[in-house]
Amino acid sequence: MRFWFFSIAILAAVAAAAFIVKNEFVFYAGYTVLLYVVLATAWNILGGYAGYVNFGTPAFFGLGAYTGAVLYKAFALPLGLQIAAAAVMSGLLGLIAGLLTLRLRGIFFAIATIALVVIMETVFINWRYAGGATGLQLLRPPPTAPFESYIKMLFVIMAAMAIGAVAVARYIQDSWIGRGLRAIRDSEEAAECSGVATLKLKVFACTVSGALMGAAGAPMPMYLSFIEPASTFNLNYAVGALASPMIGGTAHWGGPVIGALLLSSLQQYVSVTISNEMNVLVVGVLLVVFVVAAPEGVLGLLRNAMAPKPWTREAVQRRVVMIPIVIAAGVALGAVLYVLFDFLIAKGERVIVYSVLALMLPGLLYLAFRFIRWVFNP
Amino acid sequence: MMPLDLLFEGVLFGILLGCFYAAVSMGLSVSFGLLDVPHVAHPAIMVLGAYCTFVLSRLGIDPILAGVLLTAPFFLLGMLVYRFYYETFEKRGTDAGVRGIAFFFGLALIIEVGLILVFGVDQRLVEASYIGSSVRFGDIRIPQRTLVVFAVAVALTILLTLYFSRTFTGRAIKAVAQDEPALRLMGANPVRIKQWAFGIATAVAAIAGAMLIIIGPVEPNMDRAYIGRTFAVVVLAGLGSMTGTVAAGLILGISESIVLIHPDLGASWAPAVSFALLLLVLGIRPQGLFGR
Numbered sequence: 076m077r078f079w080f081f082s083i084a085i086l087a088a089v090a091a092a093a094f095i096v097k098n099e100f101v102f103y104a105g106y107t108v109l110l111y112v113v114l115a116t117a118w119n120i121l122g123g124y125a126g127y128v129n130f131g132t133p134a135f136f137g138l139g140a141y142t143g144a145v146l147y148k149a150f151a152l153p154l155g156l157q158i159a160a161a162a163v164m165s166g167l168l169g170l171i172a173g174l175l176t177l178r179l180r181g182i183f184f185a186i187a188t189i190a191l192v193v194i195m196e197t198v199f200i201n202w203r204y205a206g207g208a209t210g211l212q213l214l215r216p217p218p219t220a221p222f223e224s225y226i227k228m229l230f231v232i233m234a235a236m237a238i239g240a241v242a243v244a245r246y247i248q249d250s251w252i253g254r255g256l257r258a259i260r261d262s263e264e265a266a267e268c269s270g271v272a273t274l275k276l277k278v279f280a281c282t283v284s285g286a287l288m289g290a291a292g293a294p295m296p297m298y299l300s301f302i303e304p305a306s307t308f309n310l311n312y313a314v315g316a317l318a319s320p321m322i323g324g325t326a327h328w329g330g331p332v333i334g335a336l337l338l339s340s341l342q343q344y345v346s347v348t349i350s351n352e353m354n355v356l357v358v359g360v361l362l363v364v365f366v367v368a369a370p371e372g373v374l375g376l377l378r379n380a381m382a383p384k385p386w387t388r389e390a391v392q393r394r395v396v397m398i399p400i401v402i403a404a405g406v407a408l409g410a411v412l413y414v415l416f417d418f419l420i421a422k423g424e425r426v427i428v429y430s431v432l433a434l435m436l437p438g439l440l441y442l443a444f445r446f447i448r449w450v451f452n453p
Numbered sequence: 454m455m456p457l458d459l460l461f462e463g464v465l466f467g468i469l470l471g472c473f474y475a476a477v478s479m480g481l482s483v484s485f486g487l488l489d490v491p492h493v494a495h496p497a498i499m500v501l502g503a504y505c506t507f508v509l510s511r512l513g514i515d516p517i518l519a520g521v522l523l524t525a526p527f528f529l530l531g532m533l534v535y536r537f538y539y540e541t542f543e544k545r546g547t548d549a550g551v552r553g554i555a556f557f558f559g560l561a562l563i564i565e566v567g568l569i570l571v572f573g574v575d576q577r578l579v580e581a582s583y584i585g586s587s588v589r590f591g592d593i594r595i596p597q598r599t600l601v602v603f604a605v606a607v608a609l610t611i612l613l614t615l616y617f618s619r620t621f622t623g624r625a626i627k628a629v630a631q632d633e634p635a636l637r638l639m640g641a642n643p644v645r646i647k648q649w650a651f652g653i654a655t656a657v658a659a660i661a662g663a664m665l666i667i668i669g670p671v672e673p674n675m676d677r678a679y680i681g682r683t684f685a686v687v688v689l690a691g692l693g694s695m696t697g698t699v700a701a702g703l704i705l706g707i708s709e710s711i712v713l714i715h716p717d718l719g720a721s722w723a724p725a726v727s728f729a730l731l732l733l734v735l736g737i738r739p740q741g742l743f744g745r
Contacts, residue, residue: 128554175736181550182491186684187735190728193681197725208721310677314562321555352569359562366552366559367541426508429571436563 078245082238089234093227102230104343106298109233110291111339114312115319115331116240117287121280122317123325124253126260127181131172131188132316134195135165135285137307139292144302145205147213154232158293165289166282173281178274196308210303213296229294237332240287244328247283256280288316311355315339318362324372333373360436368444376447394450401446462593463714464707469599471706475699476606476664477679478686479613480657485684486693487630488647488654490538491554496679497561498655502527502662503671504568510579517581517605520663524656531655534560535648561676568673576670584667602664609660614695616653626650630693678724685731691741701742705730 093102114132121127139161146152146160168191176187200208215225222228247253255276258266267273296302315338323334338358346354369376416428477499484492502523509519542553578584583597617623625646628636633643665671686705690697705727713723734741 122551126551128551130558175732179735179739182485182554183688183735183739185491185493185554186681186688187732189681190685190731193728194725194732197722200721314558317555317558321552325551352566355562356566356570359559359566362559363556363563366556370552426571429567433567 078242082242086231086234086238090231093222093231099224099226102224102226106226106230106233107343108336108339109230109237110295111315111319111335112237112332113233113240113291114288114316115323115335116237116244116328117284117291118316119320119325119328119331120244120247120256120284120287121277123320123330124248124256124260125277125280127177127277127281128185128317129188129281129284130185130310130313130317131191132288132313133308133310134188134191135168135288136292136295136312137192137195137199137304138168139165139289140295140302140307141199141205142289143293144211144213144296147296148204148211151216154294154297158232158236158290161293162286162290165292166286168289169282169285170278172285173278177277177281192308192310192313196304199304199308206303208304210301211296213300213302215297215300225297229298232294233291236291240291241328241332243283243287244331247280248328252276252279314355314358315342318358320372322361322365322372324374326371327374330372330374337373364440364443367440368447398450458592459714459716460711463711465593465595466599466714467707467710468703469595469603469706470710471703472603472606472699473599473664473668473702474682474686474706475702476602476609477661478683478690478698478702479609479695480654480661481683482687482690482693482695482698483613483626483657484651484654486687486690486698487626488535488650489630489692490535490557490651491550492557492654493554493680493684494557494561494564495654495658496676496683497564498527498530499658499662499665499679500671500673500676501564501568502659503666503675504572504577504662504673505659506663506666507572507577507579507671510581515581516579516663516667517601520605520660523659523663527659528652528656531652531658532648534655535651539644539647561680565673565676572673574672574674576672577666578670579666581667598667602668605660605664609657610695610699613657617695622646622649626653627693681731682727685727688731688739688741689734691743694741694743697741697743704742 096102114136117135118129118132122129142161142164143154143157146157152160172187172191176184179187199205205211218225218228222231247256255266255271255273258269258271259273259277263273292307295307315335319334319338320331321334322338323332324330338361341357342354345357365372371378416432419425419428477496480499481492481495484490484495502520505523506516506519509522510516514522538553538556542556583601585596585598587594587596588600589595617627625636625641626649628641629643629646629650636643636646665675682705686698686701689701689704708730709723709726712718712726713720
């Protein structure tokens with residue numbers, strides 16, 4: 076009940092924002108953030124609950140986007156029908172791919188989904204009607220009545236889809252399906268022996284997850300007024316969809332939402348202020364740090380921090396003294412290195428700087444890992 | 454139907470290409486096939502090797518020699534990576550699958566961006582006497598560099614096969630792959646052997662990287678294309694079989710090259726071949742062609 080109340084409140088706030096805020100860029104960026112919320116939530120249904128890593132997000136997302144684009148080009152279907160058709164197509168893809176490869180161990184499924192992305196991309200590169208390799212230019216229809224611009228409309232639609240995706244994930248998590256999936260993740264053999272219909276559940280999760288990704292892809296051609304294979308089937312979608320739940324926490328539906336909000340806002344910020352490469356680096360480093368040091372993600376860290384602990388006077392005193400010292404030492408070290416590297420870069424020794432950084436990275440990650448562990452587990 | 458001479462040419466180039474694919478998959482065949490580590494960063498390490506070869510060749514070192522020189526540091530790197538992976542994932546046990554894959558995926562991203570930051574997004578290539586010239590056989594011109602890569606690939610396969618069948622450590626690695634608990638009971642330390650094997654896999658990836666840059670220019674995000682290809686070869690081969698890896702590489706190379714040369718299909722369909730093949734194998738015979 077509380078969930079639905081909050082959902083409606085959020086949707087109302089988003090819709091209100093669409094009428095009040097004038098700056099269109101907010102909606103451009105916000106659309107992407109919400110898109111990743113849907114993709115991460117959808118990914119987590121199979122990847123988080125059942126433990127099957129899916130690298131094929133771009134395949135499902137792209138199939139959805141192309142379904143929308145082709146239907147729009149052929150019959151000028153309204154957006155709602157495009158989204159529904161995209162969900163059906165990508166759901167079918169999930170069903171077929173799942174039936175074919177979910178009998179195998181997780182790593183094989185992961186590899187098969189990579190294959191799926193390339194096959195999809197190749198098919199659409201060779202399909203003339205859908206624009207081939209050069210892509211397809213689409214003319215956006217005028218926005219529907221209450222909205223003054225198309226982007227704002229897409230933003231509100233994506234917000235509704237995000238809430239829908241979270242509702243689906245929440246339902247699955249709390250029902251017998253989620254229990255079955257968790258049993259599969261913990262021990263597939265034990266689940267099978269206890270009478271869990273493992274294959275059926277996995278294929279179901281894969282289908283639902285694919286359908287949600289496809290639905291999220293459908294408005295993309297309208298958002299860009301353009302569609303082409305290379306960027307539609309880009310592996311970066313897979314990175315975002317996989318990294319967000321890993322960072323947020325995979326056990327609960329809140330994890331991917333928090334992860335996607337954090338990660339893609341950060342990405343938007345970094346790619347605008349620094350560069351696109353830096354943005355991929357941020358994802359890579361965050362992914363490795365969280366997977367190594369905080370396997371339960373942000374949610375796990377929060378739960379650890381809030382759990383009642385023997386906060387003895389001595390333990391608290393040690394933390395109060397040590398945390399500022401460690402942080403100050405870290406900042407000082409960073410500053411020294413920064414000055415040093417800045418000097419070296421100014422002299423043109425970029426290779427040295429980056430190789431030193433690369434060599435230091437594992438050590439730094441390990442130290443950060445120990446520090447986080449120490450702060451949360453006395 | 455294709456004309457016969459075109460088909461012949463396709464098969465010939467396919468064999469050369471296939472040996473190259475087999476060579477770049479050899480390291481993965483050890484790390485994933487034998488050790489069961491979901492090493493999706495293998496192609497990224499290979500591209501790293503290619504760039505190291507590029508740096509060394511700028512100092513006037515022949516690319517193949519550079520690849521051989523690089524095996525030492527890459528061996529150490531591989532041992533470090535495996536140690537880290539073992540301490541953080543394998544030892545803790547629970548739910549290692551998902552996080553292990555995510556870890557290697559993140560590692561691949563970091564290597565990729567690191568290369569972009571250092572070298573930029575431009576393509577890089579090396580120079581050597583055998584790059585650029587070609588040999589004539591009747592009507593067919595074969596670039597000499599593919600022959601060089603072919604030779605290195607064959608030598609690598611023979612060496613690795615001999616290593617795994619004749620030497621003590623090589624057999625120990627195979628033993629770890631077959632039955633780890635039994636090895637532990639015999640008083641051997643499986644982690645040390647696996648660490649050694651992963652070092653070898655990474656060293657082989659360095660040589661593969663040298664071949665990668667010999668056969669054509671490289672760019673930092675090239676690893677993405679090779680994740681699927683290398684895994685396709687290893688899965689097709691049946692995990693961990695060296696001769697199987699060569700056979701699978703050849704199958705992949707020949708089918709890809711025939712599609713490439715086919716008048717109706719052409720280059721735009723070529724990438725789908727390996728992956729369609731992979732999906733087919735996974736669906737029909739998941740233990741691979743030469744699997745146990």
